[in-house]
Amino acid sequence: MKIxxxxxxxxLLPGNAACHGCGSSMCLRTVxxxxxxxxxxxxxxxxxxxxxxxxxGSAIDVPVFNTVFAASASTASGIRASLEMKGxxxxxxxxxxxxxxxxxxxxxxxxxxxxxxxxxxxxxNNEMYSNTGVQRSGATPYGAxxxxxxxxxxEHRKDVAELMVSHEIPYVATASAGYLTDLYxxxxxxxxxxxxxxxxxxxxxxPGWKFPASRTVxxxxxxxxxxxxxxxxxxxxxxxxxxxxxxxxxxxREMADVEDYLLSQGRFSHxxxxxxxxxxxxxxxxxxxxxxxxxxxxATPAEFYV
Amino acid sequence: xxxxxxxTGNQAAAFAARDSGxxxxxxxxxxxxxxxIEEIARMVERGEMRSRLILTESEHxxxxxxxxxxxxxxxxFTATSSHGLAYMHxxxxxATNARTPVVMxxxxxxxxxxxxxxxxxxxxxxQRDTGWMQLYCSSNQEIYDTILMAYRVAEDEGVxxxxxxxxxxxxxxxxxxxxxxxxxxxLGEYSSQxxxxxxEPTTFGNILSPDYYMELRRDLFExxxxxxxxxRRTEKEFEEFTGRYTPLLAERYMLEDARTAIVATGAIAxxxxxxxxxxxxxxxxxxxxxxxxxxxxxSGLIADALSEVERVVVIDRSVSPGTGGQLFSEVKSAxxxxxxxxxVVSRIAGLGxxxxxxxxxxxxxxxxxxxxxxMEVVW
Numbered sequence: 001m002k003i004x005x006x007x008x009x010x011x012l013l014p015g016n017a018a019c020h021g022c023g024s025s026m027c028l029r030t031v032x033x034x035x036x037x038x039x040x041x042x043x044x045x046x047x048x049x050x051x052x053x054x055x056x057g058s059a060i061d062v063p064v065f066n067t068v069f070a071a072s073a074s075t076a077s078g079i080r081a082s083l084e085m086k087g088x089x090x091x092x093x094x095x096x097x098x099x100x101x102x103x104x105x106x107x108x109x110x111x112x113x114x115x116x117x118x119x120x121x122x123x124x125n126n127e128m129y130s131n132t133g134v135q136r137s138g139a140t141p142y143g144a145x146x147x148x149x150x151x152x153x154x155e156h157r158k159d160v161a162e163l164m165v166s167h168e169i170p171y172v173a174t175a176s177a178g179y180l181t182d183l184y185x186x187x188x189x190x191x192x193x194x195x196x197x198x199x200x201x202x203x204x205x206x207p208g209w210k211f212p213a214s215r216t217v218x219x220x221x222x223x224x225x226x227x228x229x230x231x232x233x234x235x236x237x238x239x240x241x242x243x244x245x246x247x248x249x250x251x252x253r254e255m256a257d258v259e260d261y262l263l264s265q266g267r268f269s270h271x272x273x274x275x276x277x278x279x280x281x282x283x284x285x286x287x288x289x290x291x292x293x294x295x296x297x298x299a300t301p302a303e304f305y306v
Numbered sequence: 307x308x309x310x311x312x313x314t315g316n317q318a319a320a321f322a323a324r325d326s327g328x329x330x331x332x333x334x335x336x337x338x339x340x341x342x343i344e345e346i347a348r349m350v351e352r353g354e355m356r357s358r359l360i361l362t363e364s365e366h367x368x369x370x371x372x373x374x375x376x377x378x379x380x381x382x383f384t385a386t387s388s389h390g391l392a393y394m395h396x397x398x399x400x401a402t403n404a405r406t407p408v409v410m411x412x413x414x415x416x417x418x419x420x421x422x423x424x425x426x427x428x429x430x431x432x433q434r435d436t437g438w439m440q441l442y443c444s445s446n447q448e449i450y451d452t453i454l455m456a457y458r459v460a461e462d463e464g465v466x467x468x469x470x471x472x473x474x475x476x477x478x479x480x481x482x483x484x485x486x487x488x489x490x491x492x493l494g495e496y497s498s499q500x501x502x503x504x505x506e507p508t509t510f511g512n513i514l515s516p517d518y519y520m521e522l523r524r525d526l527f528e529x530x531x532x533x534x535x536x537x538r539r540t541e542k543e544f545e546e547f548t549g550r551y552t553p554l555l556a557e558r559y560m561l562e563d564a565r566t567a568i569v570a571t572g573a574i575a576x577x578x579x580x581x582x583x584x585x586x587x588x589x590x591x592x593x594x595x596x597x598x599x600x601x602x603x604x605s606g607l608i609a610d611a612l613s614e615v616e617r618v619v620v621i622d623r624s625v626s627p628g629t630g631g632q633l634f635s636e637v638k639s640a641x642x643x644x645x646x647x648x649x650v651v652s653r654i655a656g657l658g659x660x661x662x663x664x665x666x667x668x669x670x671x672x673x674x675x676x677x678x679x680x681m682e683v684v685w
Contacts, residue, residue, distance in 0.1 A: 055514045063504065064512070065374060065511065067400075071397070077367075083502070
């Protein structure tokens with residue numbers, strides 16, 4: 001689909017307080033266009049709770065309920081229950097960062113998924129606690145600088161999208177700020193389904209990742225092209241790669257070296273050659289695992305069989 | 307109206323939630339409030355209660371779901387105790403500031419460690435600053451009546467505050483007493499201030515600067531003041547509807563010519579009535595002021611009720627370490643500006659479910675037994 005086919009109506013209004021080049025607000029704008037006006041957004045403490053603006057104004061033109069950090073999935077469950085009891089047809093959507101999803105909000109997320117609550121949970125993942133000034137989260141990748149991992153994070157990140165797949169919910173998808181039409185299509189698909197749906201978007205953050213604000217889309221694409229972020233869908237028990245990730249797996253496209261992606265960001269500027277190799281190995285292992293899940297149908301570059 | 311049935315305090319709470327017409331219940335089990343949820347689950351599954359029941363993974367999530375549902379326009383209910391109430395703490399504040407009139411049953415239990423599951427008011431008392439209205443019941447009938455009335459008060463547009471209806475764990479929660487039900491038409495359908503409007507959307511709870519926050523807090527403070535009058539009015543409305551009077555603020559028992567007043571709340575207050583009867587038989591001019599509403603604290607009413615006595619003995623089933631009994635503190639405060647200043651003494655009793663008998667109360671009240679801490683179980 002072409003970006004010109006995305007509807008023109010805006011639900012994220014100009015004058016919001018997001019940074020230049022903010023991956024999150026760019027994706028929220030696309031997501032809201034995909035959802036339309038009969039949407040309730042539940043927002044926990046996060047960058048969005050700040051950039052939506054200060055009372056008495058708001059930059060989001062659908063009903064929004066701001067809630068506490070740990071409780072977005074449960075607050076949304078209550079809203080969904082109320083709408084159901086009143087016979088009101090609307091989409092309940094959580095829009096949370098990786099902090100409110102991977103860490104403090106994980107318990108409530110898992111429980112809502114297990115109950116198969118009828119909602120879409122969207123995690124915009126900038127791989128750290130951006131709102132409070134760039135501290136590490138469970139989504140922060142190995143080697144990344146944050147204010148609480150100033151020598152580079154020593155642990156690899158966990159993967160909540162994969163965790164959601166293991167909850168066997170109706171729909172799980174990953175997306176990237178680099179590919180907005182892919183994101184739009186996935187959210188439209190999620191909207192048509194019912195039960196618990198999870199979408200996780202990689203949203204690069206210029207101040208946190210330390211790159212010029214004009215390169216957000218480019219970095220969102222490099223993440224996928226280098227294999228560090230994988231685009232996939234898990235739908236009714238079936239797992240498939242999408243977009244550039246699919247092209248890589250099918251051998252139609254060469255995977256870029258992770259160095260291109262990592263060294264474009266100041267947060268990785270101090271990585272040693274050893275760190276780089278560790279990261280390459282991590283990417284390789286993830287792809288081998290993904291290949292097995294997908295069934296090895298697609299041809300792969302020879303280096304994955306080392 | 308139906309005739310009485312023998313039900314436990316927890317059952318009374320569950321039937322009250324049903325008869326209040328709640329639309330959404332979100333809850334998590336914890337002793338001794340668990341049976342409230344079990345009874346609701348049974349009624350929902352059998353179609354006797356038209357509610358959506360969300361079985362969350364924690365109490366924090368339970369209250370979050372209630373707040374979400376209430377902010378969307380539904381009447382909501384939950385139940386908890388002790389650690390569960392403590393786990394909800396940040397959301398207790400949230401429900402108040404959000405002006406979501408959630409009603410919650412609290413079967414009061416001690417907080418650990420050690421794992422003490424028995425009656426103790428410390429759980430709710432230590433939440434007294436969260437802005438929730440707090441009502442302490444002394445009988446199962448009172449639990450049923452108070453939950454219904456709590457919705458009327460909470461939903462009043464001059465109040466719009468959440469309310470917890472408290473009752474001693476096991477002593478009331480698990481003991482069966484005769485209760486008259488049948489008040490299901492007392493509350494009408496809930497017409498909420500809050501609704502989701504997709505044509506004119508609003509954002510709820512975004513950043514609020516120092517320029518606005520104080521007004522928000524002042525308004526809810528004034529709402530607590532207004533709640534006292536709304537409670538008086540609601541008591542009358544409920545009495546007209548059911549034919550029985552159940553207080554929301556306080557109850558005076560044999561205070562008219564008393565020289566000594568015992569101030570107590572909850573199940574202990576019931577026991578005090580027996581002690582008062584016996585002390586009176588021995589010629590002591592003693593009476594009981596049972597405090598029912600702890601928040602808002604009806605200072606004027608309490609000072610007025612105690613204006614003629616010489617001595618006040620306040621019994622707390624909780625303690626605030628570093629000062630003392632919370633009821634004691636508030637009563638003393640209320641008496642500060644009164645014309646007559648009676649002697650006010652504190653008694654701490656019944657923590658962690660230690661039994662408080664009328665004999666112990668008699669001993670605690672008379673001049674011989676001076677210790678503040680009533681440790682003995684006197685049979």
